[in-house]
Amino acid sequence: MTDRIVLAYSGGLDTSVAIGWIAEATGAEVVAVAVDVGQGGESLETVRQRALDCGAVEAYVADARDEFAEQYCMATLKANGLYMDSYPLVSAISRPIISKHLVAAAQQFGASTVAHGCTGKGNDQVRFEVSIQTLGPELKCIAPVRDLALTREKAIEYAERHQLPIETTKSNPFSIDQNVWGRAVETGFLEDIWNSPTKDVYDYTEDPAFPPAPDVATITFEAGVPVAIDGATVTPLEAIYQLNRRAGAQGIGRIDIVEDRLVGIKSREIYEAPGAMALIAAHQELENVTLEREQARFKKTVDQRWTELVYDGQWFSPLKKNLDTFIEATQTHVSGEIRLELHGGRATVQGRKSATSLYDFNLATYDEGDAFDQSSAPGFIDIYGLSSKVASQREERLYGKPDLSGHGIGTQ
Numbered sequence: 001m002t003d004r005i006v007l008a009y010s011g012g013l014d015t016s017v018a019i020g021w022i023a024e025a026t027g028a029e030v031v032a033v034a035v036d037v038g039q040g041g042e043s044l045e046t047v048r049q050r051a052l053d054c055g056a057v058e059a060y061v062a063d064a065r066d067e068f069a070e071q072y073c074m075a076t077l078k079a080n081g082l083y084m085d086s087y088p089l090v091s092a093i094s095r096p097i098i099s100k101h102l103v104a105a106a107q108q109f110g111a112s113t114v115a116h117g118c119t120g121k122g123n124d125q126v127r128f129e130v131s132i133q134t135l136g137p138e139l140k141c142i143a144p145v146r147d148l149a150l151t152r153e154k155a156i157e158y159a160e161r162h163q164l165p166i167e168t169t170k171s172n173p174f175s176i177d178q179n180v181w182g183r184a185v186e187t188g189f190l191e192d193i194w195n196s197p198t199k200d201v202y203d204y205t206e207d208p209a210f211p212p213a214p215d216v217a218t219i220t221f222e223a224g225v226p227v228a229i230d231g232a233t234v235t236p237l238e239a240i241y242q243l244n245r246r247a248g249a250q251g252i253g254r255i256d257i258v259e260d261r262l263v264g265i266k267s268r269e270i271y272e273a274p275g276a277m278a279l280i281a282a283h284q285e286l287e288n289v290t291l292e293r294e295q296a297r298f299k300k301t302v303d304q305r306w307t308e309l310v311y312d313g314q315w316f317s318p319l320k321k322n323l324d325t326f327i328e329a330t331q332t333h334v335s336g337e338i339r340l341e342l343h344g345g346r347a348t349v350q351g352r353k354s355a356t357s358l359y360d361f362n363l364a365t366y367d368e369g370d371a372f373d374q375s376s377a378p379g380f381i382d383i384y385g386l387s388s389k390v391a392s393q394r395e396e397r398l399y400g401k402p403d404l405s406g407h408g409i410g411t412q
Contacts (some may be wrong), residue, residue, distance in 0.1 A: 003028040004057070004111040004141070006102055007126070010034070011047035015117050016166040017055045017155040018144045022115055025148050030115075032056040035098045035104045038180025038237070053165050060105040067181060068097050073181050073276070076336075078224045081282050081307045086257050087269070088276040089310055090182035095124055096315035099131035106139055113140040117325035119144040124261045127163070127313035134316040180240050182253070182273030193258055194266045204244060204272035208251025208345030215246050215342040219282045222275040224331030226279060240275040247274035251345040261366070262312050278347040282338040286347045289357045290333045299330050300313050 004020055009015045009032035021032045032051030035046055044061040072093045081089045092167040102114050114132050118125035120143070123286040129141045143217075144150040158168055175187040183204050189195050199207065220228035234242065247253060253274035261267050287296060302323055309320045336354025340347050352359075362371040395402070 004031055004109055004115070005029070005113040005115050006031045006033055006060075006106045006111040007045070007056075008033055008035075008052050008098060008102055008114070008116045009056075009059075009325065010044060010117070011050055013096070013166050014145065014150070014152070014155050015158060016050060016118060017158045018115065018150060019051065019056050020162060020164075021144055021148060021155075021158060021341070023055060023140075025144075025276065026113075026142075028113070029057040029061060030055065031058040031105060031109045031111055033102050034059070034061045035101045036063045036065055036071050037094045037097060038063070038065045038240075039178050049297060050074050050165055055249065057380045058086070058109055060101075062101050064097055064101065066235065066237050067270055068094065069180060069240055072097055073240060074225050075324065075327075076181070076310070077226075077276075077279055077283055077304045078331050079303045079323075080280055080287075081303070082280065083307050083311045084257060084259060086255050087259065087311075088182060088192065088273045088280065089269055089273055089307065090179065090273055091124060091177045091184050092127060092311050092313075093315070094179045095127035095176075096131045097312070099128055100135060102128075103132055103136040106136060111139075113142055115142045115144060117145055121263055122264065123311070123313065126262055127315075130313040131316055143223050143393065172215070178204075180237065180244070181276050182271055185270040185272075186190060186267065190270060192270050197256060197270055201255065201270055202272055205248045205251050205254055205274055211250050211344040213343075215250060216339060217278075217342060218337055218339045218351075219245070219279070220337050221283065221286055222335045224283065224334040226282075239279065243275035243278045247278040247342050247347060248272070250274075250342045252342060252347050254345065255276040278340060278342065280339055281347045281349065285352060286334055286336055286338050286354065287330075289352050289354050290360055291330060292358065295330060299327070302326055 001024070003027065007015060007018060007022065007030050014366065019032060022028065022030050034044060034051065043061060048059040048061045056118040074091050076089050083089060083092070104113070106114055114136075116125070116128045118128060125143055132139055132141055142148070143325035148159050167189045173188070174185050177184045185201050190197065190201070218230050219226050220231075225236060226234065228234060229239060229242055253272055253276065255273065257269055257271070259267050259269045272390045287299075290298065294350060306320065306323045306327065309315075309317060309323070335356050336352065338349060339351035341350050362369055362370075
């Protein structure tokens, strides 16, 4: 029986050419797998037919938009996932779900190998292959661009020579990856980190320097997940789509970062994630209202480690699963409403409301009705500062009183 290779198929030039290129290089039949995670563009049926026209023996297509939003984007939201405090893991969270469907297709169609279109210097090769090896340890992985020397120039020449039904052009200088959670743009003139992005870099967002009138959105959460916007019930996917549109119109979610890649190099990346950044801003504020102080402090550490694991391609790792359990437990009381003003590139919290809030007006107020017992404060301060006081007394006993003249202490 002829061996089969499953190919992660986007419908674009490189992966269309890769179907025939892989078949010629390996002698295997190619099964094309297309996964819709909200990247837009052509219909899945159009993509499926193109794969067959380019020589695939089978074409597996999956509308995974709801799955992606509910299981991957919402997990990222609960973890406030921002790599280097900026990047909301746009590409990093799409690779594990695509890998899951690749492995399922390999098992369905009897393939021994999975192929992807990544280069040898990016993060995505790691994300795909680690996920595939974890979910299907028996599978091998190849990358035509990395392993079979498929350059863009060779791809264009191959497509023209074989008259493949795909547009061939060298005009787009950028490498673009996008899904419902956001959009990533790199290469071209952006590789010079002194260059400013030009307006043609952006697609999900309008120029924040010329915003329309402010847009106020009230987002309702239940257990850390958005369930309504302005009182109208939404699914996670609908919430992201709506805020992509509304926050994008205000230029929210533009990110320009020199990023530390897993492979050890720094890379300049441009991201657009209007819906993701608006949701994260709202979710973080609702956590401020509903999480206990020490729980919230520790969760920040967990969130950062979770984000690093996901960025590094460890979505299915044991540690990431353990951290999922902790994060999920913290979301029990993260329910309520956050009112956001979307305007001029900023999502600004204007109001908070929660039946599970830890904010107590009577404890917080300085006006009549103050329920805080201020007589407890002196004893609390004495005990809180006791260890430092004892240490200071030891220093004086051993070395004498400190010279405070150089520490901003006035001598007048």
